[in-house]
Amino acid sequence: MPFVLHAVPCLADNYAYLIHDPSSGATAVIDVPEAAPVQQALTAQGWTLTDILITHHHDDHIGGVQDLRAATGARVWGAGGDAHRLPPLDHALAEGDSVTIGHETGHVLDASGHTVGHIAFHFPEAKLAFTADSLMALGCGRLFEGSAQQMWDSLTKFMDLPDDTVICSGHDYIKGNAAFALSVDADNPDLVARIARSDADRKDGKPMAIAPLSLELATNPFLRATDPRMKASLGMPRASDVDTFAHLRALKDKF
Template sequence: MPLDLVTIPCLKDNYAFLIHDSASGATAVVDVPDAAPILAALQTRGWRLTDILITHHHDDHIAGVPALRDATGAKVWGAAADAHRLPPLDHALTEGDSVTIGAETGTVIDVSGHTMGHIAFHFPGSGLAFTADSLMAAGCGRLFEGTPDTMWASLSKLAALPPETLICSGHEYTASNIRFALSLEPGNPALISRASQVALAREDVRPTVPSTLSEELATNPFLRAALPELKAAVGMANASDAETFAEIRRRKDRF
């Protein structure tokens, strides 16, 4: 049975995610911007939290970890490379390591770029990837610590996952990301359609995440940097994929 997924809005525009194995009762949360909404979601469903999975060290992803761990006794998993700036870890992870939640085993992917030591969690049996601020809905995170080459390599790993994978990213930035994407590809029919869908979702105060990887490949300019049409759109027809990505990221930073 696939893991149950619950998307939990936190703070102003963050998301945490619960994953639950109904057979064993094991339940994990990915990132903890704030403990209170996660505890409320657990109580509503009668679930017991067993594990806390951390993607990276920014406060809006870890601030609630101490309170949540104290309230639940859950074990904390995070990147070994980031351990010096994360809450104390029970399990320190590197790329390729496994994380088991009930009957399902996930794989750790190094997606450094937004920060160094940023990791993602891929649960292939359930078709879920928790990418936080690396690959985002119609965008990607700012490069606070990594280089464009590093981020492009990270995004390329995620782009190679099965296209039906649900990309569970960390923020409600989709509408602004799509406005930028349209500035590059105003005639992209998939992007035009997605813009309409996102506008309707936000009018109803519904989350626009998760999204499918196939949707991201069709509409997310940061995943499309290798395509001739995107290279042409930013005047980089003869540039490398990483150079084109860097130009797109620079434009987004100024948008």
């Protein structure tokens, strides 16, 4: 049986994600901004937490890890190279490593850029990728520690995943990201249609940080840095993909 995915709103605009394997009972959470909402969701679903997967060291992604570990005894997985900034790890990870939750295996990707040491988790059978603050809905994370090249390398890894992969990112930044995307890509009909749907999706209570990769490829301006039409619209027809991305990120920082 496939994973059951449950998004848990936390803090002002964060999401934690629960994945549950019905056949084994194994349940993992990806990032824990705060413990209480996750515990409430586990109780409501009747699930027992077995694993905590951490993407990066920012407090709005790990603030509840210690309390949740104490309450559940769950194992904690995170980047070994960033262990000095994370809660104590039971399993230290690097790109190419695997994480097994129940009967499904996830692959660890280095997703540096927002931070150095940021990782992501791709579960190919479930068609899920947990990208936190690297690839985000209609955007990407600000480059607090890494370089534009590092972030572009990370985004390229996600672009190479199957189009039907569902991207689960760390924040609901959709309104601001949509406004910026329109400022650089207003003639994109897929983008205009996505933004028109987003208000209805929000009213229906759908998590705004989840979207299929195919939609991100069509509408996310940062993933469209490869498109000659995007380069031309920015006045950079001969620019490399990474330079186009860096220019877009700099524009967004000032937006």
